[in-house]
Amino acid sequence: MIKTAIIGSSSFLAKYLILFLEKENHNLTLFARQKTNFSHDFGTFSYPDTIPDLSVFLEFDLIIFAAAEGVQSSKKYSNEEVYNLNAFLPITIANFLDANNYQGKFITFGSYFEIGAQKDFKKFSETEVALSNHEVPNHYCLSKRLLTRFANDSLLKINHYHIILPSIYGKNENQNRLIPYLIESLEQNKDLELTAGTQVRQFLHIKDVCTFIILLFKQNIDKGVYNLASNDHNVVKDVVELIFKYFGKDHNNALGKAHRQDESMQIILLNDEKAKRTGWSPNVSLEEGILDYFKK
Numbered sequence: 001m002i003k004t005a006i007i008g009s010s011s012f013l014a015k016y017l018i019l020f021l022e023k024e025n026h027n028l029t030l031f032a033r034q035k036t037n038f039s040h041d042f043g044t045f046s047y048p049d050t051i052p053d054l055s056v057f058l059e060f061d062l063i064i065f066a067a068a069e070g071v072q073s074s075k076k077y078s079n080e081e082v083y084n085l086n087a088f089l090p091i092t093i094a095n096f097l098d099a100n101n102y103q104g105k106f107i108t109f110g111s112y113f114e115i116g117a118q119k120d121f122k123k124f125s126e127t128e129v130a131l132s133n134h135e136v137p138n139h140y141c142l143s144k145r146l147l148t149r150f151a152n153d154s155l156l157k158i159n160h161y162h163i164i165l166p167s168i169y170g171k172n173e174n175q176n177r178l179i180p181y182l183i184e185s186l187e188q189n190k191d192l193e194l195t196a197g198t199q200v201r202q203f204l205h206i207k208d209v210c211t212f213i214i215l216l217f218k219q220n221i222d223k224g225v226y227n228l229a230s231n232d233h234n235v236v237k238d239v240v241e242l243i244f245k246y247f248g249k250d251h252n253n254a255l256g257k258a259h260r261q262d263e264s265m266q267i268i269l270l271n272d273e274k275a276k277r278t279g280w281s282p283n284v285s286l287e288e289g290i291l292d293y294f295k296k
Helices: 011-025 054-059 078-098 126-131 139-152 179-188 206-218 234-246 286-292
Strands: 002-007 026-032 042-043 062-065 105-111 159-165 167-169 203-205 224-227
Touching: 002 078, 011 139, 011 206, 042 062, 054 078, 078 105, 078 139, 105 139, 105 206, 126 139, 126 224, 139 159, 139 224, 159 206, 167 179, 167 234, 179 234, 203 206, 203 286, 234 286
Parallel strands: 002 026, 002 062, 026 042, 062 105, 105 159, 159 224, 167 203
Antiparallel strands: none
């Protein structure tokens, strides 16, 4: 049986990974602040107070670092916490595994928000994301950029896979994220105040992220950095319009009433040709993914 550790197992991504890895017969050990899943072994991981001795990870075939801080602007963290958890701790783990001749696979994650503020219609390659010097709006983006640069320029011998994600979404994600926020607000007839929605984004369903990780573990894929992206790109206001249409409502009155930090990043797109050469491709369309939120 495959022994797998998920660090940050209470995250949105990790919760879906648990379901997928269970089906693949993985023996899971979940590391989080509190034990919420009683079907698997558990280890306390509560940064910065309780971090396991890193030697415990040497016994695993697969280690997934899914912990992050600063993703939601509504939550406040110190800059030190953001950099340590998002960049320096996974780098420390990678170096430790390398020094101890780790033979399994280690997975970390980046974000296309690392690209920063730019307006050109351009799909960035893995190296272009890692070397981007466009201005970023917050320390979360910068911390993730540091980790991506480390993975891109890595001198390590271990199988380290760093996956750069676009805007991931799916049922049961944080209610403050765009799609669930819109659905809940419209269901409760709340007044909405949104940005103008002119940003261009890629929305990738969480299930498509999981299928890549399953593929990555099963096959002999070269280590390194991989971009994942959806088949299509969308203007945010078009996504808003699509959801409003499910409720038979007009979206126009809600647009242009708010401002967010990511408005400075008008167009951020990933080139996922490298990932697709492994045999992976996204299968869940945006329309299918949104309809899934309404299923009981």
